[in-house]
Amino acid sequence: MAKILDGKAVAKKMREQLTVLVERAEVKPTLAVVFDPNDDGSRLYVGMKQRAAAKVGIQTRDIAVAPDATTASIERIVAELNADESVNGILIQAPLPAGVDDAAVFAMVAPEKDIDGLGVTNQGRLFANETSTYPVAATPKGVMTLLNHYGIDPRGKKAVVVGRSQLFGRPMAALLLNADATVTIAHRYTDEQTLTALLQEADIVAVGVGIPGFIKKEQIKEGAVVLDVGMNLVDGKACGDVEAAVADRAGWLTPVPGGVGPMTIATLLESTFEATLAQGQE
């Protein structure tokens, strides 16, 4: 039976440590969150982020965009937040309303306030494996913190990342590569036979495709580390992209809920604090 990578517990520890650091800091961080209030998931996650931020002493400013918002109108909001000295971090909650180019909006965020690391400057730093501190997307960064917490070193391991989004797949692959894993990215155009062959060889599998039960037990190597980044609702219950039976074969597994999700939020808060400190040193 797989051992559990307990994101809920590790995230709690991170938030406790952060509370002490924020209390001692001269500047209290302020995080602006731009989101679509008509998206049920975004409302839920923004609320979770807001409550978690308040508990560690980070102020949030929620900016709900209009249902008829366009890429240009949201870019104007971002430009104002970039210029606002009282804002330390800007988070663009995905997805934005239909028709808006999320990537163009991510790219507008000033690199020093881009706490989700989704703009091209910070993504470029990640892919160049720059050694300085810069923000990285919260979900994959949280996954790396979790692996590190449990002493799982990706060096020399075969890793397969399933999904190639800016929020998860691309930065996850870059982080694993930077940690010396041999990384393959699979995506919607990878045929099933190829995917299965890749997964059956993988020591580490990270999946975030938004399809419940997408990864099957038969596809997983005995003892593999399985990182389930999926967040789906089935009959009102949260579940991931990995079928339950994978727990019988994997060595380590992130549960859903209680795995990667809480790490995403704790990491976002950590990145907001780090960005605030870095701004003080400019």
Ligand SMILES: Nc1nc2c(c(=O)[nH]1)N[C@@H](CN(C=O)c1ccc(C(=O)N[C@@H](CCC(=O)O)C(=O)O)cc1)CN2
């Ligand atoms: N700009 C961003 N947009 C989005 C991100 C992101 O990291 N940055 N990620 C996702 C959603 N997300 C955060 O925004 C997120 C999803 C889920 C959780 C979480 O803690 N889930 C709980 C279960 C919740 C439930 O029971 O319904 C868990 O896994 O334990 C946190 C954050 C999309 N957009």
